[in-house]
Amino acid sequence: MSSNSNTIDWSFYKKNGFTPLVNVSGTMTSIGASIMVADAQLAMQLISPHFIKIHELQSSASKIISELTGSESGFITASSGAGITLSIAALMTGKNPGLIEKLPNTDGLKNEVVVQSGHLCNYGGTVDQAIRLSGAKTISFGQSTQVQDHQLYNAINENTTAGLYVVSHHVVEYGQMSFDCFCKICHEKGIPVIVDAASEYDLKIFIDKGADIVIYSSHKFLGGPTAGIVAGKSNFIQACYMQNMGIGRVMKVGKENIFGAMSALQAWKGRDHEAIRNTETSALELWQQSVTGFNGVKANIVSDPTNNPLSRLKISISKKTFKSSAASVAQALSLCEIPIIVRDHEVELGYFQLDPCNLDDGHAEIVASSLQNVLKSASIKPLPEVDLDKHRNSSIQGYLDWK
Numbered sequence: 001m002s003s004n005s006n007t008i009d010w011s012f013y014k015k016n017g018f019t020p021l022v023n024v025s026g027t028m029t030s031i032g033a034s035i036m037v038a039d040a041q042l043a044m045q046l047i048s049p050h051f052i053k054i055h056e057l058q059s060s061a062s063k064i065i066s067e068l069t070g071s072e073s074g075f076i077t078a079s080s081g082a083g084i085t086l087s088i089a090a091l092m093t094g095k096n097p098g099l100i101e102k103l104p105n106t107d108g109l110k111n112e113v114v115v116q117s118g119h120l121c122n123y124g125g126t127v128d129q130a131i132r133l134s135g136a137k138t139i140s141f142g143q144s145t146q147v148q149d150h151q152l153y154n155a156i157n158e159n160t161t162a163g164l165y166v167v168s169h170h171v172v173e174y175g176q177m178s179f180d181c182f183c184k185i186c187h188e189k190g191i192p193v194i195v196d197a198a199s200e201y202d203l204k205i206f207i208d209k210g211a212d213i214v215i216y217s218s219h220k221f222l223g224g225p226t227a228g229i230v231a232g233k234s235n236f237i238q239a240c241y242m243q244n245m246g247i248g249r250v251m252k253v254g255k256e257n258i259f260g261a262m263s264a265l266q267a268w269k270g271r272d273h274e275a276i277r278n279t280e281t282s283a284l285e286l287w288q289q290s291v292t293g294f295n296g297v298k299a300n301i302v303s304d305p306t307n308n309p310l311s312r313l314k315i316s317i318s319k320k321t322f323k324s325s326a327a328s329v330a331q332a333l334s335l336c337e338i339p340i341i342v343r344d345h346e347v348e349l350g351y352f353q354l355d356p357c358n359l360d361d362g363h364a365e366i367v368a369s370s371l372q373n374v375l376k377s378a379s380i381k382p383l384p385e386v387d388l389d390k391h392r393n394s395s396i397q398g399y400l401d402w403k
Helices: 011-016 038-047 054-069 080-093 097-102 127-132 149-155 179-188 234-245 247-251 255-270 273-290 326-334 363-380 388-392 394-401
Strands: 022-024 073-077 112-116 137-141 160-166 193-196 213-217 228-232 297-303 311-317 340-342 351-354
Touching (some): 022 363, 038 255, 054 073, 054 228, 054 255, 073 080, 073 234, 073 255, 080 097, 080 160, 080 193, 080 213, 080 234, 097 234, 112 127, 127 137, 127 160, 137 149, 149 179, 179 193, 213 234, 234 247, 273 297, 273 363, 326 351, 326 363, 340 351, 340 363, 388 394
Parallel strands (some): 022 340, 112 137, 112 160, 160 193
Antiparallel strands (some): 073 228, 311 351
């Protein structure tokens, strides 16, 4: 990590009239997801001036996807959300072109998808809508904080086409059915299993455990362009791919993003994960040191809730002691000269997190300095209060304010 943040070139932002920022929230689509790896950037540049048969390109992508995931085949689509919709569509229509063209009309088809209530999260869009876009119906089972086996057994019937399992920090973290149990019951009842594993490091675990279709994001930990990677059993994947002649046409992905995603997958094989982990740990320790000595402020390094090999710094703030809330500190960081975007989706619980997985050279030092300055200022004069209801609606407000 650089020791001099003044050496960072912010000219791109100034030239284009964009707001510079440092991302310590994670791989969030709303701020560009991730820093694209150099191999993917080059691949997109190399293919852009050429015509190419898309079926041929996707066949090449399938070979790489199979190698990295252990699946029989795969293809690239517009996003992970698109992958969910296309996978469900495929399990309703199979490889029948007439049924593919008929969607989203699902009359006469098995059109119900079972999913745990605690998995019906919002990832920027909603899991439920990704299901319904195919024409299928969402059948939730269990309660948001407790799921039992009999509830899944009773949710599955003659109209069930698929079981969807969501792996995300957005889902409820306790009382949920394990993937192994979910997969066992669905397969026992003859139901294929789809896994939304958009933000997962491990590209093989769900295929190895019996998933029929698994969906990953190209533009998160892989550091590729915006795209979804759909992997699984060949008969299902071909049916998924064929949706591009139907509802998938409006979710199409260009040659640049296909080739860029392929390159990101190839780069993943050779990535020095241990070295990256060490760099991230150094950043976490630097940030932890920067909050030492502030009464009412605690900083602990915590593991990723979905077991990715990643840790974050959890900064808990006692408003009663510190006089400013975690939400106020998070807001103040976002208003710095170089805005610091933290992971604040649970800030009403009195904490926010700093994620080191998307740091460029010098960013860690900027975060440490800004964090210390904000806390020093707040210890002298309490920060303005944050309207938590307004904060809760902020993602919608961003769309309303757009011009």
